[in-house]
Amino acid sequence: MVPTEVDNRRMGSDRSGWGRAGEQPSRGLGTAALLRHTLLWASRRRGVQRVVSQSPLTRRLVRRFVAGEGLGGAVDVVRRLTGRGLAVTIDHLGEDTRNAEDARAAVAVYCALIARLSAGGLAPRSEVSLKLSALGQSLDPEMAFENALEVCRAAAAAGIAVTLDMEDHTTTCSTLEIGRRLRAEHPSTGLVIQASLRRSEDDCRALAHPGSRVRLCKGAYQEPVALAWQARNDIRVAYLRCLRILLDGGATPLIATHDPALIDACHRLLAARGDATAHEHQMLFGVRGDEQARLVAAGEEVRIYVPFGERWYPYLMRRMAERPANLALVLRAMAGG
Numbered sequence: 136m137v138p139t140e141v142d143n144r145r146m147g148s149d150r151s152g153w154g155r156a157g158e159q160p161s162r163g164l165g166t167a168a169l170l171r172h173t174l175l176w177a178s179r180r181r182g183v184q185r186v187v188s189q190s191p192l193t194r195r196l197v198r199r200f201v202a203g204e205g206l207g208g209a210v211d212v213v214r215r216l217t218g219r220g221l222a223v224t225i226d227h228l229g230e231d232t233r234n235a236e237d238a239r240a241a242v243a244v245y246c247a248l249i250a251r252l253s254a255g256g257l258a259p260r261s262e263v264s265l266k267l268s269a270l271g272q273s274l275d276p277e278m279a280f281e282n283a284l285e286v287c288r289a290a291a292a293a294g295i296a297v298t299l300d301m302e303d304h305t306t307t308c309s310t311l312e313i314g315r316r317l318r319a320e321h322p323s324t325g326l327v328i329q330a331s332l333r334r335s336e337d338d339c340r341a342l343a344h345p346g347s348r349v350r351l352c353k354g355a356y357q358e359p360v361a362l363a364w365q366a367r368n369d370i371r372v373a374y375l376r377c378l379r380i381l382l383d384g385g386a387t388p389l390i391a392t393h394d395p396a397l398i399d400a401c402h403r404l405l406a407a408r409g410d411a412t413a414h415e416h417q418m419l420f421g422v423r424g425d426e427q428a429r430l431v432a433a434g435e436e437v438r439i440y441v442p443f444g445e446r447w448y449p450y451l452m453r454r455m456a457e458r459p460a461n462l463a464l465v466l467r468a469m470a471g472g
């Protein structure tokens with residue numbers, strides 16, 4: 136098998152142990168999937184939020200994954216990370232805004248953040264990430280577009296690019312459409328593709344052209360079986376198919392994964408096209424700092440997703456769900472640990 140071909144045996148050989156694409160999960164991994172679903176369910180439950188938020192253990196977890204609640208803390212983290220050769224994309228936490236005033240407040244925070252980054256000389260290594268649901272997408276997509284455009288204009292004036300995060304599948308069409316309109320004025324706007332969604336190969340084809348910056352991730356939301364691959368290895372294989380489509384069309388992939396087997400497979404695909412193929416790695420603040428440093432030392436561009444803000448609960452729970460071992464931490468937090 137040529138090294139750039141998607142290699143199911145290799146992708147399935149890690150200890151997480153999903154079999155070849157399409158196979159049923161083993162009994163042990165059924166448990167892991169169940170834990171993941173439980174945590175994603177808990178991420179939407181206010182009662183659980185109240186209990187978990189009050190635990191001292193939760194405070195420690197928040198410090199690991201979130202760069203503080205205010206602008207000052209976030210800018211300090213950005214300075215520290217960029218000092219280590221990393222680039223950043225900064226997200227103000229606060230998804231699923233329920234009224235127009237909160238959406239406007241989110242725009243104001245982004246504009247203040249952009250001004251602080253610019254004044255602090257941090258703009259060249261910074262981008263911002265936006266969740267359209269924080270800008271009013273569920274109330275009125277047109278309002279979310281206008282709000283996002285305002286952030287894009289402020290960012291462009293400071294030489295900062297914007298990426299639209301992707302939320303659950305009910306928002307995919309609207310987010311891609313708003314992204315398409317933003318790109319008409321700001322072509323550097325990054326869009327996100329979730330490899331786990333079955334539709335994503337078609338979406339990649341539409342985004343696969345030179346100058347198109349596409350963050351490729353697995354997908355952090357619990358999605359129905361009819362719409363999304365569920366098995367770990369199926370998602371990896373789909374990820375590589377999406378990457379290949381983006382590269383074939385000349386897009387710039389932003390490889391957003393911490394998965395060592397997948398990173399290795401991406402590098403084999405890239406190497407087959409020549410070292411100059413434009414791409415960057417993206418990882419989350421607080422996750423696999425060792426791998427972040429290793430990639431920087433190897434000469435890779437690595438951008439860290441840095442979330443900040445008071446409304447960290449759903450974000451933290453999605454991070455917990457990504458690692459079954461984290462369930463124990465959440466249970467301890469619920470028990471008052």
Ligand SMILES: Cc1cc2nc3c(=O)[nH]c(=O)nc-3n(C[C@H](O)[C@H](O)[C@H](O)COP(=O)(O)OP(=O)(O)OC[C@H]3O[C@@H](n4cnc5c(N)ncnc54)[C@H](O)[C@@H]3O)c2cc1C
Nearest residue numbers: 300301352353354355391392393394417418419440454457
């Ligand atoms: C920069 C960036 C932006 C993203 N943006 C989006 C988005 O817009 N929409 C969206 O749906 N998803 C987004 N995601 C999340 C993504 O979809 C996955 O849920 C997440 O990255 C976990 O999958 P993984 O590929 O990193 O690999 P996994 O196979 O889950 O993890 C591989 C290894 O990384 C480490 N690891 C991974 N996650 C954690 C964690 N939470 N805690 C501790 N260790 C961990 C562990 O060592 C694990 O063994 C983003 C991810 C990144 C890195």
